[in-house]
Amino acid sequence: MKTRNQSGFTLVEIAIVLVIIGLLLGGVLKGQELITQARIKNVINDLNGIPAAIYAYQDRYRALPGDEKAAATPRWAGVHGGDGNGVICGTYNGTAAATTGSGASCTGENESTLLWQHLRSAGLVTGAGSSAEMPQNAVGGFTGIQAGAFGLPGHVICTSNLPAKIASSIDAQLDDGAPNTGSIRGAKATLNAAAGGTASSDTGYVDDGSQLYLICKAI
Known part of the structure; x- marks a missing residue:
């Protein structure tokens, strides 16, 4: 076999x-x-x-982005100004509407949102000037x-x-x-x-x- x-x-x-x-x-x-x-x-x-973009904004406009009062219309259409107190009020992850600054008490999130409007309007970060959308990092x-x-x-x-x-x-x-x-x-x-x-x-x-x-x- x-x-x-x-x-x-x-x-x-x-x-x-x-x-x-x-x-x-x-x-x-x-x-x-x-x-x-x-x-x-x-x-x-x-x-x-x-x-670096914030320093460049300060050098150009003598104010902090987000906090600057004069950033509002008529300088940039559709952009609001802050309260000019020298502090960017709000939290880094602020989601409040980008309207007027939150005031000296810094209890709102508006200026930390306005900051992106101001930087984009000045051409210092990418995106449409009127956009207050917060940028995401590399991991979302x-x-x-x-x-x-x-x-x-x-x-x-x-x-x-x-x-x-x-x-x-x-x-x-x-x-x-x-x-x-x-x-x-x-x-x-x-x-x-x-x-x-x-x-x-x-x-x-x-x-x-x-x-x-x-x-x-x-x-």
Whole structure:
């Protein structure tokens, strides 16, 4: 009686398959790392570029964007002015209508929204001049300006929804790498959360694959 030989993979064939799988996995991981690095660079550009636009506006008009009274019509049609008190009232993630400034008490969000109208009208950031839409960062979070956050005095720029790997890399590249000290501070946060006034209790960034961070930088 004849026995049938069972064919299978040789060691060489298995080795070739494993090499191919390794190359594919390496390519995927490398691609993910390139995407992450691109996002880090994009957020850093926002943290540096938006304050530069604010300084340029101050140099040109001798006033803060969002807070300037004279930015209203007739200088720019459809654009409103702030109260001129030297403070950009409101929160970095403000969603209030871009009408008049919120007043000396800074209880509203109008001026942090008006800021984008003023910068766009001046041609210092992209977009239609009358648009007060807040720009998004590279991971879909909000980026904006407010007065003080996490114990940082003066005006700050904040950006939200950052994975720990991105937040920690930005902090390490631009500051001291710690979320509770230095000129960049951050905290664990939910989607587009508000930036509190008290110092962060987080001493490090926890990269567990799901935790998001909000960071703010002094300008």
